[in-house]
Amino acid sequence: MTTGSLTAGRARLRLPRRQIPVLATLALLLVMYGIGVSQYTAFSNVQVIFNVFIDNGFLLVVAIGMTFVILTGGIDLSVGSVVAMTAMVSAWLLQEGLPAALVLVIALLIGPTLGLLMGCAIHFFEIQPFIVTLAGMFFARGMCTFISGSSIPITDGFWTRISQERIGDPRGNFVSISVLIAFVVVAVAAYTLAYTRLGRNVYAIGGNPQSALLMGLPVGRTRIAVYTISGLCSAIGGILLSFYTLSGAPLIAVGMELDVIAAVVIGGTVLTGGSGYVFGTVLGVLVLGVIQTLITFDGSLNSWWTKIVIGGLLFAFILLQRLIGIRYK
Amino acid sequence: MTDSRPVLTMTGISKSFPGVRALHDVNFRLFPGEVHALMGENGAGKSTLIKVLTGVYDTDEGTITLDGEPVSFSGPMQATAAGVSTVFQEVNLCTNLSVAENIFIGREPRLLGAVRWGEVRRRARALLARLDLDLDVSAPLGSYSLAIQQMVAIARAIDIQARVLILDEPTSSLDAGEVAQLFRIMRQLRDEGIAILFVTHFLDQVYEIADRITVLRNGGLVGEYLTTELPQLSLVEKMIGKELDVLEGIEEHSRRDLAALEEGTPLVAVSNFGRAGAVEPFSLTIHAGEVVGLAGLLGSGRTEVARLLFGADRTDGGQVAVDGTASSLRTPAQAIDHGVGFCSENRRAEGIVADLSVRENMILAMQAARGWLRPVPRRRQDELVDKYIKALNIRPADPEVPVRNLSGGNQQKVLLARWLITEPRLLILDEPTRGIDIGAKTEIQKLVTQLSDGGMAVLFISAELEEVLRLSHKVAVMRDRQMVAQLANDDSLDADRIMQTIASGSHREEADR
Numbered sequence: 001m002t003t004g005s006l007t008a009g010r011a012r013l014r015l016p017r018r019q020i021p022v023l024a025t026l027a028l029l030l031v032m033y034g035i036g037v038s039q040y041t042a043f044s045n046v047q048v049i050f051n052v053f054i055d056n057g058f059l060l061v062v063a064i065g066m067t068f069v070i071l072t073g074g075i076d077l078s079v080g081s082v083v084a085m086t087a088m089v090s091a092w093l094l095q096e097g098l099p100a101a102l103v104l105v106i107a108l109l110i111g112p113t114l115g116l117l118m119g120c121a122i123h124f125f126e127i128q129p130f131i132v133t134l135a136g137m138f139f140a141r142g143m144c145t146f147i148s149g150s151s152i153p154i155t156d157g158f159w160t161r162i163s164q165e166r167i168g169d170p171r172g173n174f175v176s177i178s179v180l181i182a183f184v185v186v187a188v189a190a191y192t193l194a195y196t197r198l199g200r201n202v203y204a205i206g207g208n209p210q211s212a213l214l215m216g217l218p219v220g221r222t223r224i225a226v227y228t229i230s231g232l233c234s235a236i237g238g239i240l241l242s243f244y245t246l247s248g249a250p251l252i253a254v255g256m257e258l259d260v261i262a263a264v265v266i267g268g269t270v271l272t273g274g275s276g277y278v279f280g281t282v283l284g285v286l287v288l289g290v291i292q293t294l295i296t297f298d299g300s301l302n303s304w305w306t307k308i309v310i311g312g313l314l315f316a317f318i319l320l321q322r323l324i325g326i327r328y329k
Numbered sequence: 330m331t332d333s334r335p336v337l338t339m340t341g342i343s344k345s346f347p348g349v350r351a352l353h354d355v356n357f358r359l360f361p362g363e364v365h366a367l368m369g370e371n372g373a374g375k376s377t378l379i380k381v382l383t384g385v386y387d388t389d390e391g392t393i394t395l396d397g398e399p400v401s402f403s404g405p406m407q408a409t410a411a412g413v414s415t416v417f418q419e420v421n422l423c424t425n426l427s428v429a430e431n432i433f434i435g436r437e438p439r440l441l442g443a444v445r446w447g448e449v450r451r452r453a454r455a456l457l458a459r460l461d462l463d464l465d466v467s468a469p470l471g472s473y474s475l476a477i478q479q480m481v482a483i484a485r486a487i488d489i490q491a492r493v494l495i496l497d498e499p500t501s502s503l504d505a506g507e508v509a510q511l512f513r514i515m516r517q518l519r520d521e522g523i524a525i526l527f528v529t530h531f532l533d534q535v536y537e538i539a540d541r542i543t544v545l546r547n548g549g550l551v552g553e554y555l556t557t558e559l560p561q562l563s564l565v566e567k568m569i570g571k572e573l574d575v576l577e578g579i580e581e582h583s584r585r586d587l588a589a590l591e592e593g594t595p596l597v598a599v600s601n602f603g604r605a606g607a608v609e610p611f612s613l614t615i616h617a618g619e620v621v622g623l624a625g626l627l628g629s630g631r632t633e634v635a636r637l638l639f640g641a642d643r644t645d646g647g648q649v650a651v652d653g654t655a656s657s658l659r660t661p662a663q664a665i666d667h668g669v670g671f672c673s674e675n676r677r678a679e680g681i682v683a684d685l686s687v688r689e690n691m692i693l694a695m696q697a698a699r700g701w702l703r704p705v706p707r708r709r710q711d712e713l714v715d716k717y718i719k720a721l722n723i724r725p726a727d728p729e730v731p732v733r734n735l736s737g738g739n740q741q742k743v744l745l746a747r748w749l750i751t752e753p754r755l756l757i758l759d760e761p762t763r764g765i766d767i768g769a770k771t772e773i774q775k776l777v778t779q780l781s782d783g784g785m786a787v788l789f790i791s792a793e794l795e796e797v798l799r800l801s802h803k804v805a806v807m808r809d810r811q812m813v814a815q816l817a818n819d820d821s822l823d824a825d826r827i828m829q830t831i832a833s834g835s836h837r838e839e840a841d842r
Contacts, residue, residue, distance in 0.1 A: 018425075018469060195443040197435075200426075204434055207423030214421040215485075216406045216435050274425035 020324055021268030021317065022280040028313075029283055032290045040297045047173045052289035057178040058083065058240035060285045062256070063263045064189045065233025067281045068226040070264050071193075072205045073273025074129040076227060078118065078136035079234045080256035082111045084249070085140040086238025090159075091152035091248025100158035108235045114140065115231020119224035133227075137257070144250040151249040154242060163243045178240040185236060190278040202226060206273025262314050263288050270321050287313070334397070336361045336524045337382075337413070337493050342391035344381055351377040355391075355550045357543055359493060359524045364515060366539035366556075367528045370568055370627045374548040375528050379497055383408040383415050395493075414486035418498040420478045422485070424471030429453035431470050432485045456484050460514050476507030480514060487518065494518060495526045500534060504605075512538050530628045531809045532561055532832065544568060565832045568626070594653040596786050597669070597755055599638065601647030608633040610647060611812035613805060615755060615786045620777060622797035622818070623790040624827050625807030631790045632674055634807065635757045638788065639671040640664040665698055667755075670748030672741075674759035674790070680744045683733035687723065688714045690732050690743050695750045717746035722772060738769025745773070755786040762796060774800060794824040806830045 036043040053060075062079050069076045086107050093103045114136055121132045154160070168174030193199035201222040204212040213219050242248060267284025269276025291309050295301045337359040344352040352374045359365050367375050380386045382393060384402025393400055395411060402408040405415060422431045429450045430437075438448045453466040462480060470478055479499055486494055496515070500508045515538060519525055527539060535542060535556065542559060544551040544567045551567045559567075595614040603610030608630040615621050623631045636642045640658045649658050651667045658664050664671070673680045682690055691714050696705055714728045721742040723735075732743055741761055748756055758777070762770040777800050781787055791797050797804055798818065806814045806827060814830050816822050 191443075195446075197437065197439070197442075197444070200430065200434055200437070200444065203426060204423045207425035208421075211421040211423050214405065214417075215423075216409070274423070 018275055019268075021270075021320060022277055022283065024317070024320060025266060025268055025280060025283045025287060029287050029290065032287065032294065036290065036294050036297065043293075043297060045173075048293060050173055050175050050179070052286060052293055053179045053182070054176050054244075055292075056285050056289045057176070057182040058237040058244065059256070059259065059263065059288070060182045060282065061185045061233050061240060062237035063260045063267075063281045063285050064185055064278060065230035065237075066257075066260045066264050067189070067267075067269055067276060067278060068193075068202060069129075069230045070261070070269050070271060071202050071273055071276055072223060072226050073209070074122070074223070074226065075133065075261070076115075076118075076230045077130065077133040077257050078114065078140055079230060079237070079260055080253045080258075081137045081140035081144070082114060082231060082234035083238040083241055083253045083256060084144050084251075086110055086235045087242040087245070087252065088144045088147050088152070088248035088250060090239065090242045091154050092147050094154055094156045094159065095152055100156055103156075104239065107239055108232070111231035111233075111235025111238065112228050113231070115228040115234075116224060118231075119227030122227065123220045123223050129227075141250075141254075144248075148248075148250060151247050154246045154248070159243060159246060163246055176243070178243050181236065181240060185233065186278060186282060193278060198222065198225060203274055206270075206275070208274075259288065259310075262310055265321075266310075266313055266317050268317075271318070333361060335359055336396060338394045339378070339382060340392050340394075342378065342381060342393075343389045344377055344386060345389055350548050352381065352548045355545065355548075356553075357550075358553075359526055360541075361492070361524050362519055362522045363540040364519050364525045364527050364538050365541045365543065366535045367526060367543050367545065368530070368535065368564065368568060369545035369551075370530075373545040373568070375545060376497070377548075378545070379415065379495055379526070379528065383413060383495065409486075409491075412490060412492040413495065414491040414493070415495040415497065416479065416482045416486050416499060420475065420482050422470055422478060422482055424478070425469060427467050428457075428464050428470050428473070428481055429466035431481055432456060432488060453484075456488055457481075460484055460517070474507065476503045476510060479503070479511065483514060483518075487523070491523060493524045493526065495528075497528045498530070499527075500529055500531060508534065530626065532564065533809060535564075536561060562829060562832045565626070565828060569828075595650070597638070597649065597651055597667075598653075599644075599647060599649045599658075602634075602637050602644045602649070603647065604633065604637060604642055604645050607642065607810065608637065608807075609811040610645075611805075612647075613638075613812070613815070615788060617754065617786055618781050618784045619803065620781045620787045620789055620801045622801030622804040623788060623807060624794060624797050624804055625831060627792060629807040629831075630810035630812075631807050632759055633810070634805075634812070635671065635674075635759050635788065635790060638664070638755075639669055639757055641671070665694070665751070668751075668753050669755045669757065670694070670751060670753035671757045672744050672748060672759060672761055674763070680747075681732050681740050684731055686729045686731055687718070687735070687743055688728035691717060691728075691746045691750055694747045698751055713750050714746075717749060721746055721776065736769075738773075741769070741773065745776070749780075753785065755788065756780065757788045757790070759790045760792065761789075762791060762793070770796075794827050798822065798824060798827070 042048070062083060066076055066079060089110060090103055090107045093106060094100070118132050118136045121127055122129050162177050165177050166174035167177065167180065193202065201212065201217050204215070204217055205219055205222055209219060241253065245252070263284035264276070264281050265271060265284070266287055267276070267280035267282070269280060288310060292306050295303060295305050335358040339355065339357040342352055342355045342357070355374065355378060357378065367378065369375050377386065381388050384404045384407060395413065400411065402411065402413070408415070426434065432453050433449050437444045438452070439445060450466050457464055457466065460480060460483070462477070464473065464477065470481060483494070499511060503511065515525055515527070529535060539556050541553065542556055542564065543553045544564065546568060593616065596617045598614040600612040601610040602612070611634065613621070623634060625631050633642070637644050638658065640660045640663055643659055649656055656667065658667065658669070661671070682693070688710060692705055692710050699705065711728070717723070718726050718728065723739050723742050723746070732740055735743065745761065761773055774796065777787055777789060789797065789800055801818050804816045804818055804822065804827060805812055806816065808831050816827070816830070
């Protein structure tokens with residue numbers, strides 16, 4: 001070989017390997033939707049899709065935060081508890097008679113503060129994210145029960161108004177305000193990841209933290225930022241959940257962190273970090289939502305089937321990631 | 330070009346770590362528009378010098394000037410900002426990002442905080458065009474070969490207006506064609522006036538590309554030479570640190586009859602064993618009772634050969650026959666089943682379990698061979714351990730003392746005993762005498778002779794040519810990760826000839842038969 005072989009190293013594979021998991025998710029989603037439409041006439045109603053968003057808006061927002069964390073190769077187990085704590089604190093403060101605006105600000109500060117603290121612990125003390133966020137999970141869940149051992153209803157006017165507001169078209173299809181908020185979060189997150197230095201640093205750290213450090217990227221600051229972002233998303237998710245249920249309950253959203261991780265992974269984000277998209281996470285959440293809807297439509301199937309199907313899908317997608325990863329090396 | 334003022338000088342550099350003097354009073358200078366090779370064996374201080382230069386380490390003594398101004402960098406980032414860029418042996422980029430992004434991440438052109446991807450791609454293409462590289466800048470870096478990745482790393486380095494480019498063993502995992510590409514780019518950058526510091530242990534490459542050579546040995550400066558004025562043989566001498574006439578005065582020893590040994594079926598015969606990036610394919614036969622010496626500079630691929638034969642690394646291809654029947658050596662367990670034992674060069678990290686006692690360390694390999702469900706009876710253990718403590722003269726002669734309390738030489742003997750207890754048919758000894766005192770060294774050499782007289786085959790790896798010559802029936806010479814020759818140890822073979830073979834690799838025709 002001489003200088004004539006300059007292009008010898010040209011990309012070996014033309015298929016956009018990075019997009020394969022997302023495309024697989026999209027295909028899966030379309031197949032599931034197709035099954036639904038062919039089996040049940042009512043399934044083709046646009047409102048079915050809208051309901052998936054309405055029922056899973058808070059899950060989507062939390063999954064977006066988790067996408068940031070997983071892209072850096074980390075994990076955040078605290079999200080479910082933070083969602084519950086945010087809803088709980090909101091319900092409690094409203095019950096105590098604080099104005100809705102102030103309650104919103106306080107509730108939205110709790111998640112990011114906890115996320116910041118966890119990020120600092122992970123970065124400065126070099127502790128495994130798994131352990132740090134596990135501690136955060138127990139702490140937040142404990143705080144819920146500390147506030148109240150039982151559910152607190154929300155009767156505040158602002159909350160009930162938002163909860164009941166329907167934004168619809170003339171044919172009667174509608175979404176809730178929560179869905180719009182979730183879409184705004186999705187758009188901001190997608191822009192951040194694709195077009196800002198913070199976003200690109202997230203990918204770089206997930207790809208190779210050692211290299212990122214040697215390239216002079218602010219690894220520590222970015223790592224702390226993603227846990228703060230995840231905390232903020234959990235807080236927004238908690239507010240959306242309180243809109244949805246109009247209450248705060250100490251044992252709500254138990255195990256939600258696992259649904260969130262499943263949605264992110266099924267959405268094509270690689271658990272080891274460095275590869276994945278916000279769009280994929282949206283698809284992942286939709287897959288979970290459509291499975292639930294299919295099982296509801298069927299009526300005869302136990303709701304545990306949702307878990308069984310999700311388990312199978314999760315396994316299949318992790319296997320797919322692994323196969324792509326092996327061919328990558 | 331090189332008669333101008335040096336762009337970089339390092340004067341009187343010393344650096345010590347606890348217990349080690351890594352650099353002592355080293356001078357180094359680099360002129361604009363030259364490729365300057367930094368040579369030395371592993372541990373000579375090359376890496377330390379580069380780390381001192383780029384601010385990874387502080388200096389204990391000495392000054393560094395850049396363009397005549399004294400400088401002291403706090404780290405690679407600051408050095409890069411000042412125009413001293415480093416590309417490390419391991420490509421430090423993110424393979425999951427695109428080529429363009431790898432070049433610009435951290436300093437992307439932006440508009441109101443948003444990365445301007447079009448501009449990033451355009452500038453990446455322009456920069457790569459300057460290096461005559463035609464790449465798809467949107468493709469992930471990981472879809473390109475390591476050589477291309479290395480060049481992208483160089484592109485990233487020179488985009489920051491680098492005046493000094495440090496390439497730390499950039500060729501160690503590249504094939505010949507890729508090296509040629511890299512050299513073309515290096516020449517081009519040199520012609521643009523960039524000073525290139527090139528670290529490698531491939532001698533041929535130094536003579537192909539370097540204008541000037543600085544040789545380090547044991548942390549000290551040996552000298553600075555123009556490549557044209559330093560023959561390859563002298564370079565090897567300077568790196569190893571022994572004059573040839575000294576080496577020639579080795580005591581005459583009894584040569585052993587190779588022909589008699591090599592009748593009959595070889596114990597182990599491998600052909601075309603090799604591993605990309607570690608060692609080129611080689612073929613080797615070892616007969617029962619034969620000692621095969623493996624000579625070559627540090628880093629020439631000696632250990633890699635041993636690891637392939639033991640199955641610690643997997644060969645990319647080739648065949649192996651044990652006792653004449655086709656077989657495989659793909660895992661250490663298979664190798665042990667075939668009666669192969671391996672004393673690692675790195676006895677602290679890979680061999681000795683420091684907290685276990687002498688007895689426990691010795692029994693390890695035998696226990697592993699039997700399987701953990703069949704413990705070796707304690708009485709049998711004591712018998713064996715006593716036998717080898719006596720036979721190898723291990724001090725203190727106490728089987729229950731933790732191995733960490735033994736001297737290096739005695740630890741080495743414990744490691745040897747561990748494999749001898751399993752009664753291997755082929756024993757691979759990687760640098761068994763390094764770092765131990767002369768008495769223990771002689772004992773180990775004597776032991777190797779005894780073992781081979783008793784019918785055991787030995788692959789003996791050592792940097793000391795005298796030792797290899799004294800013990801071996803046959804010497805295989807490694808150079809630049811290739812087995813360049815196999816020389817019968819007859820009257821015509823001496824250290825001089827081995828050294829010439831290491832330096833030039835031109836003795837292939839004098840193969841073993």
